[in-house]
Amino acid sequence: MQLSVVILNYNVRYFLELCVLSVESALQKIDSEIIVVDNNSSDDSSEMIKSRFPNVKLIQNNQNVGFPKGNNIGVSQAKGEYICILNPDTVVAEDTFKKVLAFAQKQNNLGIVGVKLIDGTGNFLPESKRGIPTPWVAFTKITSLYKLFPKSSFFNKYYAQHLSENQTGEVEILVGAFMFLKKELYNEVGGFDEDCFMYSDDIDLSYMVLQKGKDNYYFHETAVIHYKGESTVKDGTYMKRFQEAMEFFYKKHFQISFLFSAFMKIGIVFFSLIKRIQGRPKNKSIPENYLLVSASESLVKIITALVQKKVDFLDWKAEKEVNLLSNSIRNGLQIILDNESVSFKECIEIHEQYRNKGVVFRIIPKGTNFSIGSDSPNDRGGIEKLK
Incomplete structure (x- = not known):
């Protein structure tokens, strides 16, 4: 088997459903498996996986054992030559794993591969690529010196600013939301250190891989949405x-x-x-306008009844061109992407192309009756039932 995708879940049932849907689409032509490890969620995450994704291997822990141990449990059951540690609050494109796998197979001294992560508003997440947080590098982060001298190699190592977000290359530290590596290497370094409950585990794993003489890479040719903050309330x-x-x-x-x-x-x-x-909840602004991107006009009535406002419609089956959205973009707009007709890759492209345009995004996952999205990298995302 080529690839095992390990997803550790804790109380994010709806984000997990969206994530697994996208992963299934991305693995269709790859000899692979999906392993979901549930850290004793109190929602119906496990029941949802059992009913909707019977081919997914589900491991149910009887307590929250933390990020490192939870992932180690999942990897111990993995059969793939490669593994991908993936957060449940992510959305991958249909060609994400194909591209990353092809890149990984070309490397002679492969460590860990990370990808371009964007938040729910389409903005690049700088933690996609980082440097080793030595005392000096950590100092530049805490004091924000890296912002004052972004072009200085002496100050800009925390976010690996020697590479732009659209440039593939070697980096030192990658983020645990998406870590792609050989299972053999994962086992060789001992996996995630279980003495660390969470938060520095990805730094530690990346660093241990470097100590083995391997090369870690930031790979920009595929983008993944990471909603952030869904598994953790900042209390x-x-x-x-x-x-x-x-x-x-x-x-x-x-x-x-x-x-x-x-x-x-x-x-x-x-x-x-x-x-x-x-991380404190903020008063969320109510969209002034709504645009449904779909091939189903009947869905317009459902959303209109929900939001009690006029909902514009872009027929994706007829138009199917990301650039055609530009005529509809305006401040206060919520773009609702119907995954029945808009692919995950197209959803991600739309997020990226129209970031910072005063719009927010929602995705209706295929075969569901809810929309999902996030308007800020610091707030928890929103779930809205459609029926």
């Missing part, structure tokens, strides 16, 4: 675990002075407080 527990995770990484890999350790602790608390503030 006091989040802040505590974030701080513990950073301390874990430094204690494991760096010898640092007491003075710098104290400074980093202050910085980590400050940084995690900012994350917590960013």
